[in-house]
Amino acid sequence: MTVPTELTHDDALQTLRAHVTTHVALPGEPGYERCVPWNVAAAVTPAAVVLATTPEDVAGTVRFAAAHGFTVTVQATGHGAVGIGPRTILVQTSAMKHCTVDPRARTARVGAGARWQDVLDAATPHGLAPLCGSAPGVGVVGFLTGGGIGPLVRTVGASSDHVRGFEVVTGDGRLLRATPECNADLFWGLRGGKATLGIVTSVEIDLLPIAEFYGGALFFDGSDAAAVLRAWASWCVDLPETVNTSIAIQQLPPLPGVPEALAGRMTVAVRYTAVGDLAEGERLLAPMRAVASSLLDTVAVMAYAAIGAVHGDPVDPMPVTENQALLSSLPIEAVDALLAVAGPGSGSPQAIVELRMLGGALAREPRHRSAFCRRDAAFSLLTIGVAAPAIAATVVEHAGAVASAVAPWATGEQMPNFAPSYDPARPARVYTEDTLHWLAALADRYDPAGVLATGQVIRTVRG
Template sequence: MVPTIPPADVEELGRQVAGPVLTPQDDGYERETAAYNLATPIRPDVVVGAVDAADVSAAVAWAAAHRVPVGVQATGHGADLPMQGGLLISTARLQECTVDPEARTARVGAGVRWRSVLEASVPHGLVGLNGSTTDVGVVGYTLGGGLPVLGRTYGFAADHVRSADVVTPDGRRRTVDATHDPELFDLLRGGKGNLGVVTALEFGLLPLDGLYGGGIFYPGADARDVLTAWSRWSADLPETVSTSIALLRLPAMDIVPEPLRNRFVLHLRYACTAGDEEAVRLLAPMRHLSDPVMDTVGRMSYRDVDAIHLDPPVPLPFRDAGRLLEDVDDATIDALLAQAGPDTDCPLAFIEIRLLGGALSRVPEGGAELVPGRDAPYLIGLVGLAVPPDGERVPAAIEGILASLGGHVSERTMVNFLGSVGGNADSSRAWSEEGHARLLAAKAAYDPENLLRFQHAVRA
C-alpha cells in the first residue's frame, strides 16, 4: 500500500495519543486491523489502538484537522464492507465493565464483549440482551439496534440503553441521554456509527434466573415437513418464546459437533423464559417431529446462552445478506427449498429465518424509535463461506434466493444485517424513510465533512 498520509502527520498523531499508532509497514498492524469476517479487507493508512476516550477524542480531532476519513472497530464483527485508506480507530482496549446489581444496570467500554457482561451480571441473577453469540461487542451490536436471543420477550437491546459517552466528529466528548442531547441520544440507538464514536454505554439489565433453551437438529431430508411445522407452530407462540430455524450445510471441521459434520440439517433454536413445565409443553409439537439428529434443549444457565445458536467461535471468510421477511407460507418454503433444499448444490452454509414480533414490535417508553423491523414478522439471513471450491458462487446464490422469494421478502433490512451482498452498500434500506431523513439531517449537523464514512454510512 502506498501511504497517502505524510509521515510527519502520522508522527503528530502518535504524539497526541497514548495508544499505538501503526501503519501497514509496522509490526502489529495486521492484528490491530483484523476483522471477524476474513473476507473483508480492512486496510487503513493508519490505525490507532485507543486506550481510553481521550485517545478517541484526540484521534478524531486529528482526522478532522487533516481531513482523513475515519472508521471504527472493536471486535470486527461489524466489518461488512472493505475499508481502504483513512484512519481506523480500534476501541478494543476500552474494557471498562461494571455492574450495579441494585440499580440493575451495566456500564461498558466500547471494546467489551457480551461474554464479559454475563460473567459479571449472571451471578446477580441479571442478564443483558445479547444476540446469537456473546463473542460480539456490546456497543457496535447495540448501536445497530441489537436483536437479542430473547428479543420477543424483552425487545431490542437499544431499547434498554440509559446513556452513551460519544465523541462527535469535531472531537468533542459528550455524555448523552434522554435529557442531555436527546435527539443525538435517540439517533445513536439504531443509527450505528454515523454520528460519532461511542466510547461507553450504560444500559439496563433484566432479572432472569436461567432459561429453558437449546437447539434441535433435524435431518435435511425432512426439510419441507420441518419448515412447514415451524411456520405454523411459531405463529401462535407467546412472547415468552423466541425462536428461529436454519438450514445448515456444515463442513467436517473440529468446531462442528461430530454428529453434524459434513451434513445438511435443519436447526431449530428455542429460548423460553417461562417455567420448565410450560416451556416443555410449548416445544412439544416440534420436539416430537421427525427423528432429530441432536436435541440439546433443556434448563440452562444464561452463561451458556451461546449453545442455542452455536455460531462459529472463530473468524471465518464469508459473504452474507439479510432482509425482513413478510411470511413463511407454503410458497415461501417452496421457493426456498427449490434453491437451497436437500436435492440442490446450494453453496450457502447457513440460511436462517428468525421469528420477530412480540416485544420487538413495540417501542417502549424512552425506547429506540429509529430501530427498524418492528412491523416485520420475520428476518431472513443468508451466509456462505468465501472459500474454494464454491466461494465464488456465494453472492449469486444469495441474490438468487432473495429474488426467488419475490414479494415475500422486503427490500428493507436492519443495519446489523445489511451484510455484503445484494446492493447492501445502500444503507438507506436499514431505516424507515422518516428515520433515514432524520439521520441525514443529523449527519449534516454533526458530520458535514462525512468524516465517518466507512461501513454503512448514511448518504443522500
C-alpha cells in the same frame, strides 16, 4: 475532503502519535495486524491503526483526522466488518473492554471494546441477564448501535431499547453524554444509526432478572427438512411472546466445535428459548419434537450464562458473506420456495440459511424512540456463506437466488446489523425515509466535516 495543511498524508501520519497517548501503528509496524477483522473476507487496509485505550485517544484521533484530511472509522471485533481503505484511520477499541455491573440498579457500564461474553461473565453471577445476540463473541457497542436482535427478541424487543445512555466522541471531536434527557437527538440516532454520528466509548445498559431459560436446539437430518420447516412455520404462529424460535438449514464443515453428528451434511436446527413458566416452555415445544426423530436434542433448562449455546455460532475468525431479507409472512408457499432453492437436492452452497421469528415486543415502539427501523417484519431470513475465494462468487450469486425465491413475501427491507455493505441502495432498505432524513441532518450537526466513515454512515446527498 481537502487537505488543509501543506503536509502530505504520509508526513501528517507521522505526527498522529502526538495527538494520542496510546499505540499507533502504520502499515508494516507492530500492532497494525490488529486491524484484521473477524470476518477476514473484508479488505481492511487503513492508513493507521490507533489502539485506543481512553475516550481522549478517540477524540484526539478524530480531531487529527479532521485537520489532515483523513476519515476515521471504528472496529471492536470485526464481526460486522466492511472494507476500510488507505485514507481512513481505524480506531481499534478492543482494549476498552471494562464492564462494571451495578446489581442493585440492574445496570452495566460497558466499554466500547467489550464483547457480550465479558458482560455475561460479569452479570450472570448476580442472576442478571445482558440482552446479547446469538454470538457472545460479538461486540456490545457494534451490536447495540445496530438495534440488536437477540435470542429473546420477541420477549424483550430490540436490545438497544434497553440502553440507558452512551458516552460518545462525535464527528466534530467532542466527548458527549447521550441519554433520553441529555443530547436526546444523539441518543435517538446512536440506537440504530451505527457510527453515523460518533464513536461510542462506553454504554450503560439494563440487565434483566433472568437467571435461567428453557432452550437449546433440536437438530434434524436434512432429509426431514421439508417436514420440519413446514411444521415450524405453522407451529410458531401461535407461540406466546415468552417464546422465541428460529430455524436454520445448515451445512457445517467438520471444524472444531461442530458436533460430529452435524458436520459435513445438511441438517436442520430448530432453535428455541422460553422464559417465565419453563414447564410451559417445554410443553409448547412438544409438537416440534414429534415431527421427526432428532439427531441431537440440546433443549433443557439452562443457566442464562449459556445463552450462546442456543445458536452455537462459529467463534473463530472466518471469511463470510451474508444477505438478509425481512419477510412480512411465511405461508407454506414461501417455505416450499425456500426449500427448493436451499433445501435437500438444491445444491445450495450456503453454510446457514436461517429464519428468525420476530414480532412480539420487537414490533412495539419502545418508550424512547430510536433510529432502529423495520420493527414490523414477521421473520428475518439470513443467508451466511463461507467467502473462500474459490466459491465466494457462487455463494453471493446463490444468496441472490434465495432472495428472489422469497421476494413475493419480502418487505424489501433489512436491519443495520445484518449484511453490512457499501451498496448505495442499502440505506433505503435499512431506514425509513424520515429516519434517513433525520440521521443525515444530525450528521450535518455532529460531523459537519464528514470525518466519520464506514459502510453504514448516513450523509446528506448533495447535488
